[in-house]
Amino acid sequence: MLLKLTLNSLYARFLTVCMTVFAISLSLMLYMSVEKLRTSAYTSFTDTISQTDLIIGSRASSVQLLLYSVFRIGNATNNITWESYLDIIDRDEVDWAVPISLGDSHKGFRVMGTNKEFFNRYKFRGGQPIEIEKGFLFEDLYDVVLGSGVAEKLGYDINTPLIVSHGLESFTKHDDQPFRVSGILKKTGTPVDNTVIVSLAAIEAIHVDWSTGAKIPGQQTPIEEIRQMDLTPKNITAALVGVKSKLSIFYLQRWINDYPEEALTAILPGAALQELWRVVGVVENLLLGISVVVIFTTLIGMTAIIFSSLNERRREMAIWRAMGATPRMIIGLLMLEAFFISMLSVIISTVLLFFSLAVLQPWIDNNYGILVSIEMLSIKDIYVFIMFIIAAMVVSLLPAARAYWFSINDGMTIKI
Amino acid sequence: MDDSIVKIESLRFQWSKNNNFKIFVPKLEVGRGKKVLFLGESGSGKTTLLSLICGFLEPLSGSISINDKIISDLTSTNKDAYRSDNIGIIFQQFNLLPYANVIDNIILPLYFSKQRSKKVENKINAAMNLCDQLRLPESILNQKASNLSVGQQQRVAVARALIGSPSIIVADEPTSSLDTEAQELFLDLMFDQISKNSSTLLMVSHDKSLTNYFDQVIDINEILVREN
Numbered sequence: 001m002l003l004k005l006t007l008n009s010l011y012a013r014f015l016t017v018c019m020t021v022f023a024i025s026l027s028l029m030l031y032m033s034v035e036k037l038r039t040s041a042y043t044s045f046t047d048t049i050s051q052t053d054l055i056i057g058s059r060a061s062s063v064q065l066l067l068y069s070v071f072r073i074g075n076a077t078n079n080i081t082w083e084s085y086l087d088i089i090d091r092d093e094v095d096w097a098v099p100i101s102l103g104d105s106h107k108g109f110r111v112m113g114t115n116k117e118f119f120n121r122y123k124f125r126g127g128q129p130i131e132i133e134k135g136f137l138f139e140d141l142y143d144v145v146l147g148s149g150v151a152e153k154l155g156y157d158i159n160t161p162l163i164v165s166h167g168l169e170s171f172t173k174h175d176d177q178p179f180r181v182s183g184i185l186k187k188t189g190t191p192v193d194n195t196v197i198v199s200l201a202a203i204e205a206i207h208v209d210w211s212t213g214a215k216i217p218g219q220q221t222p223i224e225e226i227r228q229m230d231l232t233p234k235n236i237t238a239a240l241v242g243v244k245s246k247l248s249i250f251y252l253q254r255w256i257n258d259y260p261e262e263a264l265t266a267i268l269p270g271a272a273l274q275e276l277w278r279v280v281g282v283v284e285n286l287l288l289g290i291s292v293v294v295i296f297t298t299l300i301g302m303t304a305i306i307f308s309s310l311n312e313r314r315r316e317m318a319i320w321r322a323m324g325a326t327p328r329m330i331i332g333l334l335m336l337e338a339f340f341i342s343m344l345s346v347i348i349s350t351v352l353l354f355f356s357l358a359v360l361q362p363w364i365d366n367n368y369g370i371l372v373s374i375e376m377l378s379i380k381d382i383y384v385f386i387m388f389i390i391a392a393m394v395v396s397l398l399p400a401a402r403a404y405w406f407s408i409n410d411g412m413t414i415k416i
Numbered sequence: 417m418d419d420s421i422v423k424i425e426s427l428r429f430q431w432s433k434n435n436n437f438k439i440f441v442p443k444l445e446v447g448r449g450k451k452v453l454f455l456g457e458s459g460s461g462k463t464t465l466l467s468l469i470c471g472f473l474e475p476l477s478g479s480i481s482i483n484d485k486i487i488s489d490l491t492s493t494n495k496d497a498y499r500s501d502n503i504g505i506i507f508q509q510f511n512l513l514p515y516a517n518v519i520d521n522i523i524l525p526l527y528f529s530k531q532r533s534k535k536v537e538n539k540i541n542a543a544m545n546l547c548d549q550l551r552l553p554e555s556i557l558n559q560k561a562s563n564l565s566v567g568q569q570q571r572v573a574v575a576r577a578l579i580g581s582p583s584i585i586v587a588d589e590p591t592s593s594l595d596t597e598a599q600e601l602f603l604d605l606m607f608d609q610i611s612k613n614s615s616t617l618l619m620v621s622h623d624k625s626l627t628n629y630f631d632q633v634i635d636i637n638e639i640l641v642r643e644n
Contacts, residue, residue, distance in 0.1 A: 009513075012514065319507075322507070324525055324527075326492075326493050
C-alpha cells in the first residue's frame with residue numbers, strides 16, 4: 001500500500017518527476033559516455049600494437065622510438081644498418097622480425113617501407129591481424145598498399161597513381177618513379193590506417209639517384225635499370241621483433257641494448273605504451289575528473305529538485321504524519337522516492353547510452369580511431385550505479401530532514 | 417480509572433523560545449463518549465489546543481492524558497503510535513491524498529495502527545460500509561480524491577477518521593466551508609457514525625450556531641489563559 005501510494009505520489013507529479021529523471025539520466029549518460037570514451041581511448045591506445053615482443057631502433061628513449069616506429073610521429077635520430085638487423089635476426093631467440101623504413105611521405109601521410117611479413121606479424125587490439133579490403137599486397141616494385149584512412153581521405157582506389165615526396169615537408173618529389181595503388185587495408189583504428197606502405201626495395205629504388213638527402217643533379221637512372229638492381233636496403237629505421245620464448249625477451253633486449261657494433265635500443269612495446277599513456281594520460285585524468293564532477297552535479301541537482309518540490313508536498317507530508325506515519329517513515333518515503341528516481345534514471349541512461357553508442361560508434365571509430373565497444377555493463381559500471389543510487393538516497397536525507405522539520409512544526413495546521 | 421478520556425493539568429505551551437507568548441490551560445477534562453465543542457474566535461488557540469492533545473506539539477510543562485495514558489511524557493515515536501491508535505483526525509481542509517483513490521484514503525490510518533487494524537476484519541469492506549453509511553455513492557470509491565466534490569471529500573475525511581473505531585475523533589472546523597443546509601447534513605451523518613463507534617468527539621469551531629449538536633460546549637477563553 002505504502003509502495004503503491006509512493007508510486008502514485010510520483011505519478012501525480014509526473015511532469016516534475018519526468019524532468020528530474022530526464023535530467024539525471026542525461027547526466028548519468030554523460031558520465032557513462034565519458035567513462036566509455038576514457039576506457040576505450042586507453043584500450044585503443046594500448047592495443048595499437050600487440051604480439052610484438054620488441055621494437056628495435058637506433059639509440060633513443062623508449063617513448064621516442066615508440067612514437068616514430070608505431071605512431072609515425074617524429075623522426076628517428078639515426079638508422080639501423082642492415083648488417084645490424086641481420087645480426088639481430090640471426091639470434092636464436094628471434095622468431096620473426098619485420099624491418100621498417102620511414103622518412104618519406106605522400107600528401108602529409110607517412111610512407112613506410114617494409115616487407116610482406118609486416119601484414120602477417122603486425123597485430124592490434126589483442127591480436128587482430130591486418131586485413132586487406134581491396135586489391136592485393138605489393139607484387140610490383142612500385143605497388144603501394146594504403147591504410148583505410150589514406151584511401152578515404154585522398155579518395156584513392158585501386159590503380160590510382162601516386163608520387164612519393166622526399167622527407168616529410170619536402171617539395172622534392174620522387175616523381176620519376178610513380179607508384180600505383182595495389183591494395184587498400186581494412187580499418188584498424190591504429191596509425192596503420194594513415195600510412196602509405198611500400199616495399200623496402202621501393203624505398204631503396206626511389207633513392208637510387210639520391211645521396212646524403214639530396215638528389216644528385218643530372219642523374220636519372222631508368223626504371224628498367226633500377227628494377228635490375230640489388231635493392232637490398234643499407235639502412236632501416238626500426239624493426240618489430242617476435243621471440244620464440246617470452247623468457248628470452250629481456251635477455252635479447254639487453255643484448256641489443258649492449259650491441260657493440262652500433263648504438264641500438266630495444267623496447268617492450270607494452271611497457272612503452274604504458275609509459276607513453278602516462279605522458280598523454282593527463283587527458284584521461286581530465287576525463288576522470290569530468291566524470292566525478294558530473295556525478296556530483298547530478299546528485300546536487302537531484303537534491304535541489306527534491307528540495308524545491310518539498311513545499312508543494314508539505315500538505316502531503318502533514319497528512320502522512322497525522323495518519324500516524326512517524327518522522328522516520330517520512331524520511332523513508334523521501335528516500336524511497338530518491339531510490340525510484342535514481343533507479344529509473346540509471347535504467348533510462350543505460351538505454352540512452354547503448355542507443356547513442358549504436359548510432360555514434362562508427363562515427364567515433366572513423367573520426368578518432370577509438371573503437372567504443374558496445375558491451376554489457378561491466379562490474380565497475382554496476383558498482384558505480386549502485387553507489388550512485390545509495391548516494392542519491394543519502395543526499396535525499398537533506399530534503400527528508402527538512403520534511404521532518406515541516407511535519408513536526410505543521411501539526412494540525414498546514415502552513416501552505 | 418475514571419470516566420474522563422482526555423485530562424489536561426497545568427498545561428503550558430510556548431510556540432518558540434524567541435516568542436514569549438504562552439498559553440496556559442490549568443485544567444480540562446473531557447468525558448468518555450462525549451461530543452465536545454471548543455468555541456472560540458480565530459487566533460484564540462483552539463487549533464493549538466487540539467495539536468497539543470494530538471501530540472503534534474510539545475508542551476512546556478504540565479500533562480495531557482488520553483485514555484489514562486500521559487502522552488506528554490511519551491517519546492516522539494510512541495506519541496505517533498499512540499495518536500494513530502487512539503485519535504482519528506478531520507482537518508479543516510480535509511487533507512486527502514489527492515493522488516490516492518477514495519478507498520486508499522480511507523484505509524490509510526490502518527497501515528499505521530495495528531490496534532485499529534485489528535478491529536477491522538476486511539479493510540476494503542469496512543471502508544465501503546463507512547462510505548455507504550456516509551452516503552457516498554459506490555461509483556466514486558475508485559476515483560482519485562482530487563476528482564471529488566467538496567462535500568464528498570468531507571465525508572471521505574470523516575470515514576478516514578472513523579475507520580478502525582478510534583476512541584477520539586478530533587475535528588478542526590470541518591464545517592467552515594459549508595452552507596447551513598450542507599452543514600446540518602454533514603453533522604448529522606458524522607454524529608451518527610461517531611455515536612455508532614462510541615467515540616469521543618473534540619471539535620473546534622468559531623460558529624456558535626453549532627452548539628446544539630454537542631453534549632458539552634467549552635468556551636476556549638474560559639479554559640485557556642494567554643500569558644506574555
